[in-house]
Amino acid sequence: MTVEGGRPRLARRALDDLSLPIDATAVEAAGAGDPAWLVADRRAAFAAWEVLPGESNQLYTPYIDLRAAQLAETAFVVGSSATPGAMALDADEDALIQTSDDGSVRIALSEAALAAGVTVIPLRAAADSLRARLDGGGALPADDKFAQLTRALWSHGAVVDVPAGVRLERPIVVRWMVGTAGQALVTRTLIHLGAGADAAIVEELTPSAGATGAGATGATGRPASQAFFAGTSEVVLDAGATLRMASLQELPDTVVAIQHRRAEIGDDASIHWAMAQLGGRLVRSRVDNRLVGDRSSVEQVEIVFGSDTQVFDLTSYTTHIGRDTTGDLLSKGALLEASRASFKGLITIDKTAVGTDSFLGEFGMNLSKQARSVAIPSLEIDQPDCRRAMHSSSVGPVDETQLFYLESRGIPEDEARKFIVLGFLEPVVARVPLAAAQDHLRELLEAKWAAGTDGVAGEAAA
Amino acid sequence: MTATREIVTDQRDQFAFHDDIAYLKETKRGLTRATVEEISAFKEEPDWMLQYRLRAYDHFLKRAMPTWTDGLDKIDFDNIVYYRKPSEREEKSWDDVPDQIKATFEKLGIPEAERKFLAGVGAQYDSEVVYHSVKEELTNIGVVFMGTDQALKEYPDIFRKYFGTIVPPEDNKFAALNAAVWSGGSFVYVPKGVEVPLPLQAYFRINGENTGQFERTLIVVDEDAKVHYIEGCTAPIYATESLHVAVVEVVALPRSKVRYTTIQNWSNDVYNLVTKRAHAHANSTVEWIDANTGSRKTVKFPAIYLRGEGATADIISVAVAGKGQHQDTGAKAIHLAPNTRSRIVSKSVSKDGGRATYRGQLKVAPGATNVVASVRCDALMLDDISRSDTYPYIDIQEDDTTMSHEATVGKVSADQVFYLMSRGLTENEATNLIVQGFLEVFTKELPMEYAIEFNRLVKMEMEGSLG
Numbered sequence: 018m019t020v021e022g023g024r025p026r027l028a029r030r031a032l033d034d035l036s037l038p039i040d041a042t043a044v045e046a047a048g049a050g051d052p053a054w055l056v057a058d059r060r061a062a063f064a065a066w067e068v069l070p071g072e073s074n075q076l077y078t079p080y081i082d083l084r085a086a087q088l089a090e091t092a093f094v095v096g097s098s099a100t101p102g103a104m105a106l107d108a109d110e111d112a113l114i115q116t117s118d119d120g121s122v123r124i125a126l127s128e129a130a131l132a133a134g135v136t137v138i139p140l141r142a143a144a145d146s147l148r149a150r151l152d153g154g155g156a157l158p159a160d161d162k163f164a165q166l167t168r169a170l171w172s173h174g175a176v177v178d179v180p181a182g183v184r185l186e187r188p189i190v191v192r193w194m195v196g197t198a199g200q201a202l203v204t205r206t207l208i209h210l211g212a213g214a215d216a217a218i219v220e221e222l223t224p225s226a227g228a229t230g231a232g233a234t235g236a237t238g239r240p241a242s243q244a245f246f247a248g249t250s251e252v253v254l255d256a257g258a259t260l261r262m263a264s265l266q267e268l269p270d271t272v273v274a275i276q277h278r279r280a281e282i283g284d285d286a287s288i289h290w291a292m293a294q295l296g297g298r299l300v301r302s303r304v305d306n307r308l309v310g311d312r313s314s315v316e317q318v319e320i321v322f323g324s325d326t327q328v329f330d331l332t333s334y335t336t337h338i339g340r341d342t343t344g345d346l347l348s349k350g351a352l353l354e355a356s357r358a359s360f361k362g363l364i365t366i367d368k369t370a371v372g373t374d375s376f377l378g379e380f381g382m383n384l385s386k387q388a389r390s391v392a393i394p395s396l397e398i399d400q401p402d403c404r405r406a407m408h409s410s411s412v413g414p415v416d417e418t419q420l421f422y423l424e425s426r427g428i429p430e431d432e433a434r435k436f437i438v439l440g441f442l443e444p445v446v447a448r449v450p451l452a453a454a455q456d457h458l459r460e461l462l463e464a465k466w467a468a469g470t471d472g473v474a475g476e477a478a479a
Numbered sequence: 480m481t482a483t484r485e486i487v488t489d490q491r492d493q494f495a496f497h498d499d500i501a502y503l504k505e506t507k508r509g510l511t512r513a514t515v516e517e518i519s520a521f522k523e524e525p526d527w528m529l530q531y532r533l534r535a536y537d538h539f540l541k542r543a544m545p546t547w548t549d550g551l552d553k554i555d556f557d558n559i560v561y562y563r564k565p566s567e568r569e570e571k572s573w574d575d576v577p578d579q580i581k582a583t584f585e586k587l588g589i590p591e592a593e594r595k596f597l598a599g600v601g602a603q604y605d606s607e608v609v610y611h612s613v614k615e616e617l618t619n620i621g622v623v624f625m626g627t628d629q630a631l632k633e634y635p636d637i638f639r640k641y642f643g644t645i646v647p648p649e650d651n652k653f654a655a656l657n658a659a660v661w662s663g664g665s666f667v668y669v670p671k672g673v674e675v676p677l678p679l680q681a682y683f684r685i686n687g688e689n690t691g692q693f694e695r696t697l698i699v700v701d702e703d704a705k706v707h708y709i710e711g712c713t714a715p716i717y718a719t720e721s722l723h724v725a726v727v728e729v730v731a732l733p734r735s736k737v738r739y740t741t742i743q744n745w746s747n748d749v750y751n752l753v754t755k756r757a758h759a760h761a762n763s764t765v766e767w768i769d770a771n772t773g774s775r776k777t778v779k780f781p782a783i784y785l786r787g788e789g790a791t792a793d794i795i796s797v798a799v800a801g802k803g804q805h806q807d808t809g810a811k812a813i814h815l816a817p818n819t820r821s822r823i824v825s826k827s828v829s830k831d832g833g834r835a836t837y838r839g840q841l842k843v844a845p846g847a848t849n850v851v852a853s854v855r856c857d858a859l860m861l862d863d864i865s866r867s868d869t870y871p872y873i874d875i876q877e878d879d880t881t882m883s884h885e886a887t888v889g890k891v892s893a894d895q896v897f898y899l900m901s902r903g904l905t906e907n908e909a910t911n912l913i914v915q916g917f918l919e920v921f922t923k924e925l926p927m928e929y930a931i932e933f934n935r936l937v938k939m940e941m942e943g944s945l946g
Contacts, residue, residue, distance in 0.1 A: 075547040076870055368863060383878040386845065394884070396869040401860030401890035410884040412875045 033071020033081050035273070037088045037201070037245065039063070039166065046095055047170045047203070055144055058152055062168035069162035077332065077361050080391055085299040085328050086273045087243050091201045094118055096141050096172035109453060111187040112137040114175045117194040118202045118225045118244070122173065133183045140174025140205055147176065150207055156251035156279040158305065163275045167203055167247045174205040177218065181211030181255065188217035188261075188451045193248060196228025196269040201245035208250060210258035210286075217261040217450035220250065222268050222296070230271030230298075243271050243298060250278040254286035256310065261289045263449045267461055268296035270325060276302040284310035284339070290317040291448035293458055294329055295465060301330040308335070308342035308370070317346040320445040322462060323356025323388070324469040332361040335377070337370035337400075344375040349445075351438050352381070352388035353469035359391040366406060368399045377408040382415065382441055384469075435466055504564040509557040512536060515659050518562045522628055522662075527639070535648035535658030542652040548807045548836075550776050554750055559722050561660040561693065617675065622706075623668040624679050627695050630666035637668055641699050645728035645756050645784075653752045653778075657693050657726040664694030664725070667708060669735075674705040678740075678926055696727040700735040700763075709926070711742040721749045723774075729757035731765045733787060738766040740925065742933055744773035747803060751777040761787030761816075768924050770797040770933060771806050780838060782811035785819035785847075792821040797921040799937060800833030800865070809839040809870075814847040814880075823854045826918055830861035830941075836868040841882065843875045850877065856886040859917050861910070911941050 030036065044063045048056040072081040097120050106113055106125035113125045114137050122139050130137070144151060157164040175191050195202050210216055229242070246268065254260055260280075268274060274297045280288045294300055306315040321329045335344045350358040360379040381390035394408035415437050423433035439462055446462070449455045504521060506514050515536045519529040544551055617624060623634060631638050648658035669675055700706055723745060731737045737757065745751050751774040757765040767781035783792035798806035806829075812821035827835035837856045858867040869886045891913050899909035915922070915934055922930045 078547070079872070080874075379873075381875065383875060383880070386878050388878060389874070389876045391875070392871075392873040392884070394869075394871060394886070396858075396867070396886060396888055398858070398860065398867045398888045400863050401865075401867075401888065402863065403889070405887075406889065407885065407887040408869070409886070410871070410873055410882075412873065412880055412882040414879045414881070 030084055031071075033083055033162075035071070035083050035086050035088060035163070037086075037091060037166070039066065039170070043093055044169050047093060047172055049095070052145055054148065054152055058154070059169045062154065062165045065159065065165040066162055066169055069160065069165060071162055073160040073162070076363070076395060077393065080359050080361065080393065081330065082328070083299060083301070085326070088201070088245050088273060090199055090242060091245050092199060093170055093201045093203065094120055094172055096120070101139055107453070109187055109451065110190050111135070111185050112177075112189040113192065114139070114177075114190075115192040115194065116173045116175070116202075116204065118197050118200045119227065120173075127187070130185065130189075133185070134180045135183065135185065135189075136176060136178040137189060138176050140176050140207060141172075143176050147207060150251065150253075156281070156305075157249065157277060158279075158303070161277070161303065163247070163301065164277045164303075167205060167249060167275070167277060170203040171205045171247075172203055174207070177206070177208045179210045179214040179216045182213045183211070184215040185217070188219050190219050190221060190451075192221040192223065193246065194223050194225035195246040196224045196230065196244050196272050198229045198242035198244055198271065200227075201247075203247040205249045205251065208252045208260070210254050210260055212255040213257040214255070215259045218263070219449065219451045219454050220262070220264040221454070222246070222248070222264070222266040222274070224267070224269045228269045228271075230269035243273055244269070245273050247275040249276070250280075252278070252280040252288065254280065254282050254288060256284040256286060258283065258286045259289075260287075261448075261450045262291070263451070263454065264290075264292040265449070265454060265458055266292070266294050266296055266300065270296065270298050270327065272297050273299045274301070276300070277305075278303070279305040279307070280315065281307050282310055282313040282315060285312045286310055287314040287316070289448065290315070290319070291445045292317075292319040293445050293449075294319070294321045294331070295461055297327065297329075299328045299330070302332070304333045306333070306335045306344065307338065308344065309338045310342075311339040312341050313339055314343035315345070318445045318448055319348045320442045321348075321350040321352070321358045322442060322465055323350065323358055324353040324465060325356060326354070327356040329356075329358040330361075331359065332363075333377075334363050334365070335375065336365045336367065337373045337375060338367050339370065341372035342370060342374075344373070344377070346376065347378045347444065348380070349441060350381045350390055351384060351442055352390055353384045353465075355385070355387035357389045357391075359393070361393045361395075362408070363395045363397065364406065364408065366396075366398045366400050366403060370400050371402045372404060373400065373406060374404040375406050379408070379410040381412040382438065383412065384415070384438065431470070435463075435470075438466065439463065504562070505560055506562045508560055510536075510559070510561055510660065514561055518660055518662065521562070521564075524631065525635070528631065531643065531648070532659050535655045538648050539652060539655035539659055542655055544652060548778055550805065551750070551752075551778075554722060562662055620673050620675075621670040622673060622675055623666065625666055627664040627666045627697060628662065630697070634666070634668065637699060638666070638697070641728065641730050642697055643728075645730060645758055646726050646754050650754060653724045654726055654754045657695060657724045657754070660693045661695035661726070662693055664696040665698075665708070665710075666696070667698040667700075667706065669700045669704040669706045671701040672703045673701075675707070678707040678709045680709040680711070692723045692725070694725050696725070698727075698729045698737065698739070700729075700731050700737050702732045703734045704732075705736040707738040707740070709740045711744070721746070723749050723751045723753070725753045727753070727755040729765060731757060731759045731763035731790075733761040734763060735760075736764045738768065739781075740768040741770065743769075743771045743777065745777075746773060747775050747801075749774045751779065753777075753779040755779065755781040757781075757783045759783055759785050759787065759790035759792060759819075762789040763787065764791040764793070766793040766795075767810070768795050768921065769808070770921055771808050772799045772937065774806075775803060776805045776807065778807045780809045780811050780840070782813065782840075783821065784813045784815060785821065786815050788816045788818050790816065790819045792819070794821075794823045795921050795924060796823070796825045796837075797918055798825075798827040798835050800827070800829045800835040802831035802833060805834045805836065807836045807838060809837045811840040812842070812852060813840070814843045814850045814852065817846070817848040817850075819847060819850055821852045824920055825854075825856040826920060827856075827858045827867065828861065828914055828917065829858070829865035829867050832864045834866040834868070836870065837886070838870045840872040841874070841884070842872075843877050843880045843882070845876045848877055848879055850880045850882070852880070852882045854884040857917070858886075858888040859914065860888065860890050861914075907941070911938055914941060
């Protein structure tokens with residue numbers, strides 16, 4: 018930062034510059050103790066990172082802005098070979114793996130999960146056995162600069178494997194705890210469901226013990242220093258498998274987060290994503306759904322509830338490859354104060370994808386004059402023989418008719434407004450496959466609404 | 480299909496002709512600073528225009544080639560003739576037009592059209608307006624309709640006040656190229672309160688292999704005035720690349736109403752790269768009605784900047800992409816003022832390996848309160864070797880905007896084809912009819928003889944793929 022004429026001014030910086038201090042030394046440090054092939058893979062990723070642009074898709078280059086990230090002082094958390102600790106499991110969970118930015122890892126598995134042969138372990142120790150899915154970049158997109166960053170620098174990770182035919186009653190929790198100022202935690206999560214398996218996973222991104230800044234509910238002073246988190250969900254679903262995958266992101270407002278998710282969906286398999294983005298200073302997320310198998314399907318619901326000056330940059334790619342595949346994607350954003358959200362989506366229907374049904378919806382609600390929402394719902398179609406190929410998008414204020422109706426029922430205006438906004442975000446809440454997490458998410462949304470509308474009420478009064 | 484009836488006979492030949500014209504003046508192939516100076520000197524332009532051209536030329540050299548669309552790297556700028564003048568001067572009446580050029584226009588049917596009811600005719604032959612007649616009626620009510628070069632000389636004040644203010648040379652690489660070498664095009668000024676009773680129309684044609692056509696159109700519609708401008712394009716078919724880089728600027732002053740209709744049917748070797756933009760001031764209405772059936776590659780996104788409170792924008796964009804073609808078209812509505820409205824409707828058809836792309840932008844800037852906007856894109860694909868893309872950009876920076884967007888892609892319904900065939904139509908005719916119905920949102924906005932011509936063009940395009 019430089020000071021000119023007494024006013025602080027941000028240093029000029031490229032829009033796609035994350036400001037992370039990355040060099041060959043950091044890559045070597047991250048790979049210390051790894052097998053030779055993995056060290057080589059990290060170096061290859063670093064080489065790609067150095068040459069790739071921040072946004073390699075020409076469609077989206079006009080809408081990248083990472084300047085909210087101030088990560089020049091950040092140091093990467095390095096993995097340790099210590100054995101993971103144990104911890105108690107809640108009654109409504111079948112397994113848990115928790116990783117914190119102090120480097121500690123804890124794992125718990127229910128009797129039922131153990132008996133069924135479910136694996137939940139740290140990735141680092143299991144890397145050699147998963148070489149086929151890691152070497153050469155695996156599920157991480159080769160043209161994505163930040164995916165290559167993750168590939169080069171990951172220090173921690175989780176592996177979830179549900180054997181063929183196993184149906185887990187209760188969800189598996191994968192928890193990442195981050196937010197300690199100056200710390201960068203880079204992780205990968207590999208998930209595999211065997212043929213006919215059925216499971217639910219809840220990913221929780223929560224503040225660590227050392228976290229500074231406010232949680233997802235926001236509204237405290239400017240943080241002194243930022244933290245960084247990068248994470249993945251690299252999902253492979255064998256024939257007939259079903260995965261319900263929820264993600265609750267309630268990181269402190271000091272965290273810059275980069276997420277890559279990719280699902281390779283086999284014959285008759287289906288994935289149901291439910292993602293809530295509440296916290297973070299700057300969140301850049303990318304989801305790749307690859308409908309490879311015949312009759313495979315994806316349902317994806319994602320909500321953003323932004324406030325303050327939060328920036329959410331969300332991209333979703335859905336590629337239809339098999340026959341008679343189904344894609345149903347819905348993104349919703351409610352933006353308070355000066356928050357910003359970009360929903361970039363691309364449906365691709367390959368020539369082989371006869372009988373596709375694909376829908377992409379992007380809906381925004383700007384709740385303040387300073388808020389900004391961008392939607393780029395795109396289609397690239399090579400096969401016209403489809404059941405449906407469409408997208409739809411809308412941006413609108415809180416519906417006056419709905420407001421009037423609620424008020425006529427005796428509900429005060431503020432309360433009615435809250436109902437409508439939280440109702441707009443409810444589709445994701447309802448899809449979280451863990452009652453406790455659902456309740457927690459509702460509480461977070463309410464708290465964020467309360468914090469964010471203080472300013473609005475003040476504005477109105479002024 | 481064996482039973483091809485006359486309805487789908489290929490009539491393309493009627494438009495694929497090439498006349499040997501002796502050009503009175505032409506520049507050497509390629510573009511240098513000297514070419515720009517030569518064009519300006521030949522036209523005896525004021526110094527400010529020369530300086531303007533040179534500034535644009537410098538920017539053209541500096542500006543990188545856009546990479547968000549493909550194939551533009553195939554343009555060989557060194558192999559293009561940037562200026563050609565086919566006849567001595569602007570002709571005042573049809574009788575004065577040289578016979579050979581007249582023969583070309585006869586094939587296009589302009590005189591009949593004029594005789595019927597059209598108000599004025601500005602026909603562009605390569606780089607210069609050679610034929611231009613404005614009915615007395617228009618002159619009497621103060622409407623100016625002439626070649627842009629002539630307007631620079633005859634109406635220097637109003638010309639300089641608006642020229643380049645809507646699309647500055649720095650806007651994009653091709654706007655810079657046009658500003659450097661522009662020649663011809665139409666200039667329209669409609670005075671306050673005047674409603675032009677009939678559509679103004681100009682036919683454009685490219686003749687001469689590797690002739691660039693860089694026309695520049697400026698339309699200024701004063702307060703409470705109203706006009707409908709129509710341009711239609713045909714071009715001879717050649718084997719090597721041709722380049723068409725136009726700039727169209729429209730100024731709609733308060734409470735005016737402007738409609739600009741285009742039927743683009745360049746031959747399939749033309750790169751058609753056009754910047755079209757309008758400024759809509761308070762309570763004015765601007766309508767772009769835009770159809771693209773020809774060219775090898777078209778890159779064109781008619782834009783409306785809603786600058787004044789209460790302005791309305793309406794854009795209908797239609798594209799047909801056949802073999803070897805890429806129609807990269809769409810629309811932009813930029814809301815900069817409160818209580819503005821926009822509607823975008825796009826329809827595209829792709830077939831025989833053609834690619835139709837909708838690229839659009841809808842932006843609501845801070846301060847533009849109470850905006851209502853809608854975007855509707857539908858694409859029809861006639862086979863599975865073609866491609867259809869939709870890339871809408873929606874950027875909303877106000878809290879009371881009402882915006883809706885929908886896009887669908889599909890094929891011709893087998894049920895509909897079957898039904899029509901059961902009524903005695905061939906498969907060709909049935910498909911043809913369905914495509915025409917799909918594009919009707921566009922055709923119904925056209926004057927009758929244009930609607931007929933457009934449907935004929937679509938049939939010609941269809942003929943290539945079926946039977």
